[in-house]
Every structure is written in structure tokens, then in C-alpha cells.
Ligand SMILES: NC(=O)c1ccc[n+]([C@@H]2O[C@H](COP(=O)([O-])OP(=O)(O)OC[C@H]3O[C@@H](n4cnc5c(N)ncnc54)[C@H](O)[C@@H]3O)[C@@H](O)[C@H]2O)c1
């Protein structure tokens with residue numbers, strides 16, 4: 514298999530290496546794929562670094578909808594613009610960029626509205642179950658291969674719409690800031706933008722993957738006094754301390770419901786809770802762990818199943834919310850988060866537990882599946 518991407522000068526098609534998921538529940542396969550040139554409003558980028566997020570695993574193993582295959586997964590990445598399609602003025606070859614699974618077109622009524630970041634032109638508005646837009650620039654062995662979440666970063670090259678891309682500080686290390694493409698912004702923003710955590714408050718974060726740990730960091734930066742980290746894997750508590758958690762609860766250590774445990778610890782419940790697991794039972798527990806009157810619970814974890822709860826929990830003054838990409842308007846928010854990292858106002862390096870190459874992607878997937886990593890960065894091409 515060729516590496517580094519070979520361009521056929523006549524057709525301008527790039528042949529390069531990518532990890533193709535041919536079907537659900539199987540390891541992905543490193544294949545040579547063809548990446549067509551960018552069309553109107555599209556940009557072709559060379560991926561420098563990408564990391565595995567649980568939403569990739571969700572599509573591969575957990576999704577009840579089994580369409581959207583074959584597909585190139587991956588949506589957390591950073592890279593360099595290779596070429597631009599007609600009508601693209603905002604980007605030029607050589608620009609350092611971060612792909613955005615959530616678009617920001619700046620024209621639709623949602624983009625223009627200050628209260629939401631969910632752009633009308635996002636794939637998630639159209640085909641959320643398959644998590645893949647219908648249009649793709651990938652071919653492998655003569656077959657059309659879907660693009661995942663409008664990005665597909667487990668590839669040396671990918672094509673994204675310009676509304677799914679943002680330019681960042683060229684000095685930023687791409688093998689670090691790739692994490693700002695999804696997980697860190699998602700968790701951090703859920704705390705500061707969506708929950709709007711206030712100084713002196715008590716928070717509980719359920720699930721301590723990168724998303725949950727970033728939520729812990731958000732609570733800490735917002736001035737929360739007590740940050741209770743909840744996970745069934747106690748190996749995660751050491752890391753949670755680094756980001757600012759000061760109390761730890763393993764639901765497996767208790768016979769009673771976790772909401773009761775938290776309620777007893779906090780005189781009636783926490784002010785804010787964040788569900789960063791992706792489990793409908795945990796979503797309910799997170800809501801029930803908040804205090805009546807003003808408790809706010811934010812759903813961050815990804816799940817297509819139905820959930821349940823008692824209306825009385827809301828009637829008595831709790832608020833149940835959700836957030837996609839931490840409420841950040843993506844194109845505007847990500848460069849700001851990169852800036853915060855460069856100015857040492859935001860931790861990023863601390864999330865990276867492993868560095869591997871694209872060829873080792875199945876190892877990265879297995880580690881996440883078994884709770885053995887926080888984030889594995891796959892180095893795809895030299896910066
Ligand atoms: N809303 C969004 O925009 C968005 C974006 C990215 C990721 N996500 C979702 O966020 C979730 C977390 O992603 P991640 O990459 O951090 O995943 P991860 O797999 O690294 O972390 C999940 C954590 O949850 C813990 N956990 C499992 N069951 C638990 C339980 N019953 N109680 C408490 N903790 C439990 C695991 O031990 C693990 O530490 C996933 O559902 C992912 O799909 C949502």
C-alpha cells in the first residue's frame with residue numbers, strides 16, 4: 514500500500530491509505546482508497562493527526578442502525594489544506610486546519626441564532642442514524658465508501674465542506690490540538706456553555722473519558738467548589754484529579770442508586786450534573802442526582818435509544834438539557850480553544866495517553882473499548 518498520497522495529475526485523484534470499516538463489529542482494514550478532488554465549496558486536506566473518540570466506536574459497535582457501511586470513520590483530527598474546490602475563498606493550500614463534524618454555515622437561521630450551534634446544513638440534521646452524509650469523495654476497490662459525520666479522518670486525505678472546517682494558529686502542534694476537534698470542546702463546553710456552571714457550585718460528572726474529563730476541567734475553570742467524578746472504572750480517578758475533580762464515586766461500591774449516594778453526599782443533590790457516558794440509565798441517574806429547585810443536568814453521551822424519567826423531577830424545578838459539541842459554534846469556537854491552549858489556559862496534552870500510527874488503529878479502538886486509554890493520537894502524516 515502506498516503511503517503519503519500519490520496524485521494522478523490528469524484526474525487529480527489522490528490514492529492514499531485509509532482505515533475502512535467494511536461492516537459493523539469487525540476490525541477496520543487499512544486499504545488504498547481513492548480520494549476525488551474537492552467540488553464546489555469543498556476542501557481536500559492532508560490529515561496530520563487524528564484520535565479515536567467513543568462516537569467512532571458507537572457507529573462501529575453500538576449503533577442499532579447498521580447502514581452507513583463501508584465507511585471511513587474518524588472525526589477528531591487536525592491537518593493541512595492540500596487543495597480547494599471552486600468557490601472556496603476562505604482556505605488556501607498549506608493552511609493549518611481542524612475538521613468540524615458539526616458545520617457552521619453562518620447563513621442558516623440556527624447559525625444566526627445566538628442560542629444554538631446546531632447548523633441546519635449539518636449531516637446530523639439529515640441522517641443522524643447512519644451518522645454519514647450521503648455524499649462522499651471516497652472509493653475503494655470500485656465501491657463507494659461513506660464519509661463519517663461529514664469528516665472521515667482515519668485517512669491520509671479527506672474532503673470536507675468548507676463549512677465543516679476551521680483555520681487555526683499555524684504555530685499550534687497538530688498532534689495535540691486534534692483533540693479540540695471533538696472530545697475536549699464537547700465536554701468543556703457542556704460545562705461552561707450549556708450547564709453554565711457557576712462559581713462555588715457542586716458538580717457531578719458521570720463518565721471519565723476525554724469528554725467527561727474535559728467537563729471536569731470546564732467545571733473547575735468555571736469555579737466549581739466540589740467536583741464529584743463518577744465512573745465504574747476506578748482507574749480513571751487519578752486522571753480526573755489532574756483536571757480538578759476532588760471527590761470520586763464508583764457506583765459499583767454502593768448497593769443503593771447512585772443518585773441517592775450523591776444526594777446524601779450533597780444535602781439533596783448537586784447543582785449541575787453532566788452525563789458523559791452515553792447510557793440512557795445513566796442519563797436518568799444524572800438528572801435524579803441534581804437538587805430540586807435549580808439542578809441542571811446535561812446529556813452529552815451519544816445514544817439513539819429511548820430514555821425515561823419521572824415528570825415530577827422536572828416539575829420540582831430541575832432542568833434537563835443536551836449539548837452537541839459543547840454548544841460551541843464550531844468554526845468560531847475551535848480557533849478560540851486552540852488559542853486558549855496556546856496561552857496555557859486549557860489542558861490538552863494531559864488527555865493523550867498513547868501515540869500510535871494509522872496502521873495501529875485497531876489497537877487504539879480495542880484500548881478504548883476496554884477503558885485502557887483516554888485518548889490515543891494516531892500520527893498519520895508528518896506535520
Ligand atoms: N454530544 C456530543 O457532541 C458528543 C461528542 C463526542 C462524544 N460524545 C459521546 O460522549 C460519550 C463519551 O465519549 P468518550 O470519548 O469520553 O468515551 P470513553 O469511552 O472514553 O469514556 C466513557 C467513560 O464512561 C465510563 N462509564 C461506563 N459506564 C458507566 C456508568 N454506568 N457509570 C459511570 N461511568 C461509566 C467508562 O468507564 C469510561 O471511562 C460517548 O457516548 C460519546 O459518543 C458526544
Ligand SMILES: [Zn+2]
Nearest residue numbers: 566568695696
Ligand atoms: Zn467525537
Ligand SMILES: [Zn+2]
Nearest residue numbers: 618621624632
Ligand atoms: Zn448553519
